[in-house]
Amino acid sequence: EAGVAQSPRYKIIEKRQSVAFWCNPISGHATLYWYQQILGQGPKLLIQFQNNGVVDDSQLPKDRFSAERLKGVDSTLKIQPAKLEDSAVYLCASSLLGGNQPQHFGDGTRLSIL
Amino acid sequence: QQQVKQSPQSLIVQKGGISIINCAYENTAFDYFPWYQQFPGKGPALLIAIRPDVSEKKEGRFTISFNKSAKQFSLHIMDSQPGDSATYFCAASVGGKLIFGQGTELSVKP
Numbered sequence: 001e002a003g004v005a006q007s008p009r010y011k012i013i014e015k016r017q018s019v020a021f022w023c024n025p026i027s028g029h030a031t032l033y034w035y036q037q038i039l040g041q042g043p044k045l046l047i048q049f050q051n052n053g054v055v056d057d058s059q060l061p062k063d064r065f066s067a068e069r070l071k072g073v074d075s076t077l078k079i080q081p082a083k084l085e086d087s088a089v090y091l092c093a094s095s096l097l098g099g100n101q102p103q104h105f106g107d108g109t110r111l112s113i114l
Numbered sequence: 115q116q117q118v119k120q121s122p123q124s125l126i127v128q129k130g131g132i133s134i135i136n137c138a139y140e141n142t143a144f145d146y147f148p149w150y151q152q153f154p155g156k157g158p159a160l161l162i163a164i165r166p167d168v169s170e171k172k173e174g175r176f177t178i179s180f181n182k183s184a185k186q187f188s189l190h191i192m193d194s195q196p197g198d199s200a201t202y203f204c205a206a207s208v209g210g211k212l213i214f215g216q217g218t219e220l221s222v223k224p
Contacts (some may be wrong), residue, residue, distance in 0.1 A: 004157070031210070042120075042203050042216055044117075048210070073167075091158070093157075098209055099209065100145065100209075102163070103160070105158050
C-alpha cells in the first residue's frame, strides 16, 4: 500500500511569512495527525483529526497555526506568520481507526525560517 | 507527568553486540508503549510495541522489556548490525496520543 505522502519536502521562508504543508494519508485511514519535530527532539503532537473532525488540538499554537482536513482525506497545516522557533520538521501520520492503533508517518517537510 | 525520559542520548555498539535503550514514565494512565526507528531524512517507523499487561515482547532481534511497578521499559537489539544505525524513540500513549522520548542515536560499528 502507498504510504503517507507529504509535500513539499523542504521549504525556506523568512520570518513573518506564511507557509502551508500538505498531507495525503494512507487510503482508508480515518485518523490523521500532525507532529512538529525540532532538531534533536522527539515528535510533538500538534493536532489530531478523526475523519474531518478535530479530536485534539491542545498543543497547537492557534494564534499562528491552523489545520484543516476537508472531506476527511487530505489535510493542510498552515503557519501565519512564521517565527524563528517554528524551524522544524513537520510530520504527518495516519492510523486506521485511531486509539492505540499503529501510526504510520510520512517523511515530513523540513521548514527553515530565516 | 506527561514526560517520557529516554536514555542514553547516544550509543555506540560493536557489530554483533547488544544495544539497550531505556525509558521511564510517570503517568500510570499510559496504556501503550511503542518504539520507533528513524533514519535521517525519513519519518519514524514503528518497530515494536507493548501493552502494560505484558512484561516482555520479542520480534526477531528486537525485544521490549516492561516493568510496570518501576514505570520503566527498554528496547534490546540483539546481534546489532550497521544497518541498525538510526535514531530510536520510545513513546507512551493514552487514547492514541503519543508522547515521545528525546531519542537515542545508535551507531553500530563494523
